[in-house]
Amino acid sequence: MKSAVETLNPTRVRLTVEVPFEELKDSLDAAYKKINQQVTVKGFRKGKIPARVIDQRFGRGAVLEEAVNDALPKFYTEAVNEAEVNPLGQPEVDITELKDGELLAFTAEVDVRPTIEIPDYSGIEVEVDAIEVTDEDIEKSVEQLRERFASTNPVERAAAEGDVVTLDLTAKVDGEVLPDGVADGVSYTIGSGELLDGIDAAVIGLEAGGEATFTSQLKGGSAEGKDAEVTVKVTAVAARELPELDDEFAQLASEFDTLDELKADSRKRLENMKQFDQATQAQERVLEKFLELAEIPVPEKLLEDEVNTRKHNLEHHQLGQMGLSLEKYLELQGKTVEEFETETKEQAVKGIKTQFLLDELVSKEELNVEQDELTEHLFRRAASSGMSPDQFAQAVVQGGQVPMLVGEVARGKALAVVVEAAKVVDTNGEVVDLSDDEDEVEAAAETVEAVTGEAEVSEEK
Numbered sequence: 001m002k003s004a005v006e007t008l009n010p011t012r013v014r015l016t017v018e019v020p021f022e023e024l025k026d027s028l029d030a031a032y033k034k035i036n037q038q039v040t041v042k043g044f045r046k047g048k049i050p051a052r053v054i055d056q057r058f059g060r061g062a063v064l065e066e067a068v069n070d071a072l073p074k075f076y077t078e079a080v081n082e083a084e085v086n087p088l089g090q091p092e093v094d095i096t097e098l099k100d101g102e103l104l105a106f107t108a109e110v111d112v113r114p115t116i117e118i119p120d121y122s123g124i125e126v127e128v129d130a131i132e133v134t135d136e137d138i139e140k141s142v143e144q145l146r147e148r149f150a151s152t153n154p155v156e157r158a159a160a161e162g163d164v165v166t167l168d169l170t171a172k173v174d175g176e177v178l179p180d181g182v183a184d185g186v187s188y189t190i191g192s193g194e195l196l197d198g199i200d201a202a203v204i205g206l207e208a209g210g211e212a213t214f215t216s217q218l219k220g221g222s223a224e225g226k227d228a229e230v231t232v233k234v235t236a237v238a239a240r241e242l243p244e245l246d247d248e249f250a251q252l253a254s255e256f257d258t259l260d261e262l263k264a265d266s267r268k269r270l271e272n273m274k275q276f277d278q279a280t281q282a283q284e285r286v287l288e289k290f291l292e293l294a295e296i297p298v299p300e301k302l303l304e305d306e307v308n309t310r311k312h313n314l315e316h317h318q319l320g321q322m323g324l325s326l327e328k329y330l331e332l333q334g335k336t337v338e339e340f341e342t343e344t345k346e347q348a349v350k351g352i353k354t355q356f357l358l359d360e361l362v363s364k365e366e367l368n369v370e371q372d373e374l375t376e377h378l379f380r381r382a383a384s385s386g387m388s389p390d391q392f393a394q395a396v397v398q399g400g401q402v403p404m405l406v407g408e409v410a411r412g413k414a415l416a417v418v419v420e421a422a423k424v425v426d427t428n429g430e431v432v433d434l435s436d437d438e439d440e441v442e443a444a445a446e447t448v449e450a451v452t453g454e455a456e457v458s459e460e461k
Contacts, residue, residue, distance in 0.1 A: 001017065001018065001020070001023060001075060001078060001079075002017070002018045003015055003016065003017045003082050003083065004016045004083075005079075005083035005085060008109070009297075010114045010115070010297040011111055011112060011113075011114050011297050011298065011299035011300075011302075012110070012111050012112065012299065013083070013085055013109070013110060013112050014108070014109045015076070015079045015080070015085075015091075015107065015108045015109075015110070016105075016107050017076070017105065017106055017107070017108070018103060018104075018105045019071075019075055019103070019105070020103065021099070021100070021101050021102050021103060021104065023071075023075075024068070024071055024104060026071075027067040027068070027070040027071035028063065028067045030066075030067070031063045031064075031067040032051050032063060034066060035054055035058065035062070035063065035066065036048070036049050036054070039057075039058065041053060041057060051063075060100065064098065068095065068098065068104060071104075072093060075104075075106075076091060076093070079108070085110075085112045086112055087110040087111065087112055088110070088111040088112060088299060088302050089111055089301060089305070090110070091108040091109060091110035092108065092109045092110070093106055093107070093108045094106060094107050094109075111299035111300075111301050111302055112299075113356065114296065114297045114299075114356065116294060116295075116356055116360045117294070117295070118294070118357075118360055118361055118364055119290070119294050121289075121290050121293065121418050121422065124286055124289045124290065124293075124418070124421070124423070125289075125422065125423040126286055126289060126422060126423075126424055126425075127285075127424075127425055127427060128278050128281045128282050128285065128424060128425075128426055128427070128432060129274075129277070129278060129281060129426065129427055130426035130427045130430065131271060131274045131275055131278055131426070132274075133267055133270045133271050133274065137270055138266050138267055138270070141269075141270060142245065142262065142266060145253050145254075145266075146242050146243060146249070146253075147242070148253075149242075149249070149252060149253055150240045150241060150242050150243070151240070151243075152238040152239065152240050152241070153238060153239055154236060154237070155237055155238065155239045156207070156208070156237075158204075158205045158207050158237070159203050159204055159205065159206050159207070159237045160190070160204060161190055161191045161200075161204065162189070162190060162191055162239075162240055163189070163190050163237055163238060163239055164187060164188070164189050164190075164237075164238045164239075164240055165187075165188055165190060165234050165236065165237050165238070166185060166187055166188075166235045166238075167183075167185075167186045167188055167203070167232050167234060167235065168183070168185070168186070168232070168233040168235060169181075169182070169183045169184075169230060169231070169232055170182050170230070170231045171218065171223075171228040171229070171230050172228060172229045172230075173223045173226050173227075173228050173229075175229075178221065178223055178228070179222060180221045180222050181223075181228070185235070188203075190203060190204060196216040196218070196219070196230060197216050198214045198216045199214070199216070199230075199232060201214070202214040202232055203234055206234045207234065207237065208234055208235060208236050208237055209235070210233070210234050211231060211232065211233045211234075212231075213229060213231045213232075214230055214232070215229055215230070216228060216230050220323060224328075246259055247259050250262040278432065279434055279440070279443055280446075280447055282419060282424045282432065282434060283415060283419055283443065284447055284451075286415070286418055286419045286424070287418070287447065287448075287451065290357065290418050291350070291353055291354065291357065294357050296353040296356050296357060298352050298353065302352060303348055303352065306351065306352055306453075307348045309453070310344055310347065310453055311344060313453070314329075347453070348453075351451055351452040351453050352452075354411075354448060354451050354452050355411070355452050358410075358414040358415060358448065359407070359410075359411065359414075361414040361418070362410045362411065362413070362414045365414065365417060367410055367413045367414060367417070368410075369406050369409045369410050369413070373409050373413075373441060374406060374409055376442055377405060377408060377409045377412075377445060378392065378393055378396070378405060380442060381405070408445050408448065409442075411444075411448045411452075412442065412443075412444040412445025412447075412448055413441050413444070413445075415444040415445075415447065415448055416440050416441050416444045419434060419440075419444065420434070
């Protein structure tokens with residue numbers, strides 16, 4: 001077999017391959033055997049039809065087509081290995097010559113990973129938010145905990161802001177009660193915004209037994225998006241009572257004996273959260289600067305596939321779980337279709353460039369993924385998917401996605417290398433040292449995963 005490679009552009013090549021006909025022998029034998037099992041010829045037992053009879057009855061062309069289809073992947077793979085290219089996706093194959101008994105010639109055009117020169121990242125500098133936990137932050141945190149331990153007591157008065165009311169609801173569109181437009185015994189906290197627009201104004205001032213009618217656009221159900229006439233009846237009013245902020249509350253709501261200890265713990269937790277946010281912010285900003293330094297061409301077909309994958313995942317998985325259509329989502333986001341298309345393409349370009357650049361750094365720095373790093377990553381991915389680690393691991397193995405997880409961790413390690421080399425200062429001018437963060441690699445893997453999305457730039461041969 002002879003092959004040659006021609007570079008069409010930085011991300012696409014054309015392989016030209018010539019195969020002597022004798023190298024098709026195994027595939028020809030397999031083709032005759034396969035056709036033998038599929039056809040019957042009078043006078044011959046199934047599977048025992050001579051090759052010459054198959055040629056006469058069904059045509060040599062059918063045999064050659066079967067043999068070539070069987071052999072092409074093998075010859076293509078050999079040509080790829082010989083040319084030392086890294087193909088992305090499936091090739092476009094064109095058979096240019098097929099002479100029976102003499103020669104098979106074909107071309108294969110395929111996208112390839114571009115050659116990337118890792119830029120000098122030692123001079124990257126970024127600024128991040130300073131870690132500041134105020135007394136107001138502590139009070140807000142404790143108040144949220146206090147809200148969780150609020151009690152409700154029935155009252156014989158008109159409903160007011162913050163009260164918990166029990167409601168019976170009936171929704172009509174064009175004068176007809178909707179099939180799913182009746183709900184009884186609905187508990188609602190006035191002012192929470194968890195039900196229909198306009199319901200707060202309707203129920204405030206009503207006592208138990210009071211009714212009101214208002215118009216509201218339905219947020220879901222069979223008449224989603226339509227204006228409905230909603231009748232609401234208040235069947236009970238209850239006032240929410242918050243516990244006193246004292247040591248007794250601290251003992252009720254936590255493992256601490258005093259309110260001061262509870263507040264100190266809240267401060268520590270908020271500092272840890274802000275520290276994590278700061279590290280994530282540093283990783284994101286360092287990655288942005290790193291990408292700006294590099295020249296990274298993006299294959300057109302790969303970009304098209306990535307954009308389509310992101311749209312599909314959003315529309316059929318994320319929005320589907322929330323019961324939202326893409327049109328409704330864009331309406332809620334205040335975006336036009338054109339803005340959504342542009343944003344999705346920009347995110348896809350960034351995701352592909354991130355994979356290319358960090359994969360190149362992984363190779364250059366010879367970064368290896370240890371078993372404990374992979375295990376930690378698997379546990380986190382399992383938790384975010386709602387599956388047990390065993391279930392997630394089984395699904396990963398069965399789906400052949402172990403290399404994908406290894407790639408995610410490796411890119412996280414690569415980004416961590418760049419972040420450690422960068423200068424990170426906070427808004428107070430203080431240098432931020434992220435090297436002591438035990439979860440730095442896993443946090444970096446999360447940052448990379450958020451940028452690259454679920455799609456994986458895979459090599460296929």
